Amino acid sequence: MTDTAKTYPPSAEMAAAAHADKATYDQMYADSVKDPAAFWGEQGKRLQWMKPYSKVKNVTYEYPDVSIKWYEDGTLNVAANCIDRHLEERGDQTAIIWEPDSPEDEAKHITYKQLHRSVCRFANVLKELGVEKGDRVVLYMPMIPEAAYAMLACARIGAIHSIVFAGFSPDALAARINGSEAKVLITADEAPRGGRNTALKVNADKAFETVEHKCKMLVVQRTGADVAMENERDFWLHEVEGDVSDDCPPEEMNAEDPLFILYTSGSTGMPKGVVHTSGGYLVYAAMTHQYTFDYHDGDVYWCTADVGWVTGHSYIVYGPLANGATTLMFEGVPTYPDAGRFWAVCEKHKVNQFYTAPTAIRALMGKGPEFVEPYDLSSLKVLGTVGEPINPEAWNWYNDVVGKGRAPIVDTWWQTETGGHLLTPLPGATTTKPGSATLPFFGIEPVILEAESGAEISSTEAEGVLCIRDSWPGQMRTVWGDHKRFVSTYFEQYKGYYFTGDGCRRDADGYYWITGRVDDVINVSGHRMGTAEVESALVAHPKVAEAAVVGYPHDIKGQGIYAYVTLMAGEAADEDLRKELETWVRKEIGPIAKPDLIQFAPGLPKTRSGKIMRRILRKVAEDDFGSLGDTSTLAEPEVVDDLIANRMNRK
Ligand code: WTA
Numbered sequence: 001m002t003d004t005a006k007t008y009p010p011s012a013e014m015a016a017a018a019h020a021d022k023a024t025y026d027q028m029y030a031d032s033v034k035d036p037a038a039f040w041g042e043q044g045k046r047l048q049w050m051k052p053y054s055k056v057k058n059v060t061y062e063y064p065d066v067s068i069k070w071y072e073d074g075t076l077n078v079a080a081n082c083i084d085r086h087l088e089e090r091g092d093q094t095a096i097i098w099e100p101d102s103p104e105d106e107a108k109h110i111t112y113k114q115l116h117r118s119v120c121r122f123a124n125v126l127k128e129l130g131v132e133k134g135d136r137v138v139l140y141m142p143m144i145p146e147a148a149y150a151m152l153a154c155a156r157i158g159a160i161h162s163i164v165f166a167g168f169s170p171d172a173l174a175a176r177i178n179g180s181e182a183k184v185l186i187t188a189d190e191a192p193r194g195g196r197n198t199a200l201k202v203n204a205d206k207a208f209e210t211v212e213h214k215c216k217m218l219v220v221q222r223t224g225a226d227v228a229m230e231n232e233r234d235f236w237l238h239e240v241e242g243d244v245s246d247d248c249p250p251e252e253m254n255a256e257d258p259l260f261i262l263y264t265s266g267s268t269g270m271p272k273g274v275v276h277t278s279g280g281y282l283v284y285a286a287m288t289h290q291y292t293f294d295y296h297d298g299d300v301y302w303c304t305a306d307v308g309w310v311t312g313h314s315y316i317v318y319g320p321l322a323n324g325a326t327t328l329m330f331e332g333v334p335t336y337p338d339a340g341r342f343w344a345v346c347e348k349h350k351v352n353q354f355y356t357a358p359t360a361i362r363a364l365m366g367k368g369p370e371f372v373e374p375y376d377l378s379s380l381k382v383l384g385t386v387g388e389p390i391n392p393e394a395w396n397w398y399n400d401v402v403g404k405g406r407a408p409i410v411d412t413w414w415q416t417e418t419g420g421h422l423l424t425p426l427p428g429a430t431t432t433k434p435g436s437a438t439l440p441f442f443g444i445e446p447v448i449l450e451a452e453s454g455a456e457i458s459s460t461e462a463e464g465v466l467c468i469r470d471s472w473p474g475q476m477r478t479v480w481g482d483h484k485r486f487v488s489t490y491f492e493q494y495k496g497y498y499f500t501g502d503g504c505r506r507d508a509d510g511y512y513w514i515t516g517r518v519d520d521v522i523n524v525s526g527h528r529m530g531t532a533e534v535e536s537a538l539v540a541h542p543k544v545a546e547a548a549v550v551g552y553p554h555d556i557k558g559q560g561i562y563a564y565v566t567l568m569a570g571e572a573a574d575e576d577l578r579k580e581l582e583t584w585v586r587k588e589i590g591p592i593a594k595p596d597l598i599q600f601a602p603g604l605p606k607t608r609s610g611k612i613m614r615r616i617l618r619k620v621a622e623d624d625f626g627s628l629g630d631t632s633t634l635a636e637p638e639v640v641d642d643l644i645a646n647r648m649n650r651k
Contacts, residue, residue: 008432010430019296020291037057039442044056061498064491077155082152097327108145124244136159140168143329162182201219217230258278275480283474292410294382302355310419314419352381354402372402385409418472436513437513440512448462533593562599602639
């Protein structure tokens, strides 16, 4: 049992040097849940406000009138907090280290002063293109400094950014541009990753074929590839930038003005636009960054995520820069030019805190320790993981081979919706257990409910669905354009709580162990995907009659995508069609959604009322059909025999 496995207390040195040792954590945590308004009122002071807030918290989880406001009468500018206020003290300190895809190319060190100039100029370019406060701007960008400039430029002028991961298809991009009625799309000619270039501008052009409103395109030159530019619609950044000033005063924003929209997958329907606002989000991102990673002035911090995901928002850009940190931005992939790249970069830039995903750790673990051993990793002080449960084997490898047993591991559990970490160890305070996200962050009250009844389980040892009792400043405020969906997704099923969608166990020490999603969301290599999205892409293919998608355990990716497909009458189920469907899903959504296994099935198991029995499909996909449970309610029990006989995953 993992419960009784070895535990790892913080070292005495770490506890002494850290922002919080155990006694501090216990005291601060108790204070934070006893009087949240007082606690967060104090924490709000870590930002610079244009007009100070007088009200800290104004929240109701009362269904259906859910409303969440923090610091609601305060005003501030997020970019000014991330840049301007550091200029006096650390203008010449590096804000961003940029490490390019190819180790042959030169890294860049961008100081806070340089960041200020670039962001002001970028903001003026956006103004030049007609962007005003409250307008939406979509980003479809490589991992280059301009992605951070663009985010901060939006924040500076009060525009709302919506980043679309550069691995998404033109269709997915178009849906997000249309969904937010964006005024400008910011992209680049190409995105180099792992030695290959993705044609972002070409994809953006394709997306624009289905954009229904007037939208301009701002293009950053990254590789110098020859791309088509459409007159009056497309603009090169370097051309427009030639004419703008270095001066751009930050817009005064209300704490509750939206900072960004980020689309994420849910259990039903198409992805929803998660809305985060300015004040509370930044307080929470900054505080979690400081405490979870035990960040101290002068440290070099590296989060390997992409800015297209929430981790990139909170823990590459906003949290670190709000803290005046040096944050590393990496354009490449962990295995290029070889599986030692992460460690080469850690050595080269003397990284102190390193934050990555379990899927990357598993993939690198599979390549062997010889890719880690040549590098001097003595700078590493804290190692983080995020995105999916980490199996104890990967945890131990990270701890022993990468951290040499000296760097505490912080397994951070959180979501796009939560803005920042909710469950996480603190390096100087928490005894860790491999595979557990351990204990709540300040101000977070996790509860475990019985899935069916919704009753709260009060015993320390518990297993059920994970909810959060009250609000915290970094919480999402609404779904863009659909507040009802926000309320029904997160507050309807279990009244009075925020429902996370995750299953969870609490052990005898009160430690939390995330057991995975309890809804139809799957987690593939740490990327969140709704099975409904993949199904709707599949059924859009003319030869497909019906499709059902489930997750199954995958050694590297955590979960793989398993698709059951029923074809139109007369279509041949062969290898060619299987390939064609894989390509089709890549095109409809993007490479991350490509099914790992496709099983052609003459029929899907359904109840007499026509509901697909996913429980059975999951069992067959797991190769665990001995325990199918009750199949007596099936309309045609014999389809199950066919599914089993032709299953694709055989252990
Ligand atoms: C899962 C990523 C276990 C979880 C920041 C959650 C995790 C979903 C962990 C959110 C973790 C994230 N341990 N599971 N440390 N971190 N998850 O929105 O299922 O992309 O609900 O946010 O990832 O994914 P999202």
